[in-house]
Amino acid sequence: MLYRVIYAAEALGATGTSVLSLAQILGVSERNNARDEITSRMLIHAGQVLQAAEGQRGDLDRLQKRLMADPRLGDLRILSDRPIISRSFTETMGLRRLSRGVADAVLAGRPLWELSPSQAEALLDDSSQPLSAVA
Numbered sequence: 780m781l782y783r784v785i786y787a788a789e790a791l792g793a794t795g796t797s798v799l800s801l802a803q804i805l806g807v808s809e810r811n812n813a814r815d816e817i818t819s820r821m822l823i824h825a826g827q828v829l830q831a832a833e834g835q836r837g838d839l840d841r842l843q844k845r846l847m848a849d850p851r852l853g854d855l856r857i858l859s860d861r862p863i864i865s866r867s868f869t870e871t872m873g874l875r876r877l878s879r880g881v882a883d884a885v886l887a888g889r890p891l892w893e894l895s896p897s898q899a900e901a902l903l904d905d906s907s908q909p910l911s912a913v914a
């Protein structure tokens with residue numbers, strides 16, 4: 780049985796802003812997620828992280844433990860954790876950003892962890908843009 784877990788957290792220190800720090804996170808995540816057959820998408824916005832991970836229960840639980848213990852993340856909150864019929868993501872670690880318009884419309888100044896489960900799902904689906912779209 781496959782599950783999708785979505786969590787939000789604070790990106791502490793240089794986590795959300797430094798290219799080197801992001802590259803390190805992506806490198807480790809891609810290696811581990813490929814090993815664990817986890818597909819994932821992550822959004823970094825205004826010092827916060829929103830990540831969805833899809834995979835088998837045990838692999839997701841082990842990932843969650845590692846994330847909870849990671850000093851680069853603060854105040855991690857699970858927004859949604861549910862069984863799914865099939866994966867939505869193909870990437871092991873897809874990095875996305877929010878367009879200004881979507882951030883303003885959906886978040887309206889609220890932090891990412893106040894999103895409802897369906898809003899979090901929607902943000903990670905189509906309304907986010909690949910990070911390479913950053914001007």
Ligand SMILES: Cc1cc2nc3c(=O)[nH]c(=O)nc-3n(C[C@H](O)[C@H](O)[C@H](O)COP(=O)(O)O)c2cc1C
Nearest residue numbers: 794804807808811812819828842845846849851852
């Ligand atoms: C924002 C953020 C997202 C992360 N996402 C993942 C992930 O999807 N998969 C993963 O294995 N580690 C992820 N990590 C790293 C873990 O917290 C942890 O450092 C790592 O899994 C340890 O792997 P190792 O035991 O192979 O060194 C993430 C870290 C941060 C800060």
